[in-house]
Amino acid sequence: MNEITVHAVFDIGKTNKKLFLFDDQGEIVWKTSTSFPTTEDEDGFISDDLSAIENWMKETMAHLMDPETGTAAWKIKSVNFSGYGASLVYLDENGDRLPLFINYLKPFPKNLEDRFFENYGPKIQFCQETASPWLGMLNSGLQIFWLKHDKPDWFAKVKYVLHFPQYLSYIFSGEPITEYTSIGCHTGMWDYQKEDYHRWIDGEGLRRLFPALRPSDTWTKSSFQGQPIQVGAGLHDTSASLIPYLTSEKEPFILLSTGTWTLAINPFSDEKLSGEDLQNDCLNNLRINGQQVRTARLFLGREHEIQVTRLSEHYHIEVGDILNLKWDPDTHLKAKETEEFAFDFEHLILNTKEISTKKENNPKEWAVAYYQLMGLLVPLQIEAIKRAAGSQYIPRLIIEGGFVHNEIFIELLHQGLPDWEVGVSTVKGGSARGVFELVKQ
Structure with a gap:
């Protein structure tokens, strides 16, 4: 029986976590879905359980790619990712994930908001330059500002900051990158007029924390379960959802x-x-x-x-x-x-x-x-x-x-x-x- 080449895509939403296998013609040949209870951060605010998500992704892929437990008819050639926005993952100098995963619904302190706009306001100008309303933690770049000024001990351990979809990619590639659809997702980081990081990023000395900006169609050669696999860069889910319609309509x-x-x-x-x-x-x-x-x-x-x-x-x-x-x-x-x-x-x-x-x-x-x-x-x-x-x-x-x-x-x-x-x-x-x-x- 000939093997069928398939491509794995994880779609990690706020509620449901899914994995699809597509054949070369784009037919869905297999899919699964799960969800996880939330956990709490050190302040007692609810947070997605990133460890549970990560373990499920690795275990599911390992099961599918293991000759003993997987389906012999499939050969997984690539894996890519769709993930929600407004969420950041922090890596230390060893490339390990720090136990920080901030819920974008967490309140942003008023004193830090005032401090931010004293230096980088006025607010309406900031919002027009970054093409987003002021959303507090939903402007995910402000999560880093909060971390720097409210949790300096944690901030001192940060070597890289990854957007959530790119962290999903990092799990399998080990390659930290930044990508357009994630950085443009109401992060408050991107100046749409300059087409570059907003001035506050340099004002706070944060540019060094972001890996190189790569095209959305970047692929990294890697291996998993001893088998070669191409790992995609990951996309913000909203931007990903547009692609089939832009292609067909x-x-x-x-x-x-x-x-x-x-x-x-x-x-x-x-x-x-x-x-x-x-x-x-x-x-x-x-x-x-x-x-x-x-x-x-x-x-x-x-x-x-x-x-x-x-x-x-x-x-x-x-x-x-x-x-x-x-x-x-x-x-x-x-x-x-x-x-x-x-x-x-x-x-x-x-x-x-x-x-x-x-x-x-x-x-x-x-x-x-x-x-x-x-x-x-x-x-x-x-x-x-x-x-x-x-x-x-x-x-x-x-x-x-x-x-x-x-x-x-x-x-x-x-x-x-x-x-x-x-x-x-x-x-x-x-x-x-x-x-x-x-x-x-």
């Missing part, structure tokens, strides 16, 4: 990538971000060729998860039953005519005012309450989509990710964007598919 489009975050992505804009854009969580990312991508973010997936859990508890109904609701015009009409459920949103902010619809009475039917929830969320999503479009006329929306299975979400988008062509992606593999495309390139 002939007309301009906006991609709505749905997950914990929903991201309305416009790769056809060269507009500079206005102050209003920045205030409404619109930012730029970088494509693999270094060109900007206009993106409007919304923490909609996380908010949806929280509110669905609350509905489940209030109505004593399984979460799965709520998520499996189908579109029903009668329920939609009843939801509009019934007093709204007392939602209290935790994350979504519109024009700096928290959305809250606190009422004394709740609907008797849980399905009606869920339709009301979507009636609040979808208009926010539509606003983000239009902000991603900017001044361009691109009435074409492609939806991918977890919400493609939510009929209510899709139908309300259709109704809210009546002049748009709204379609659901048929691309299998999401960000992992985009990473695989680099094999063909």
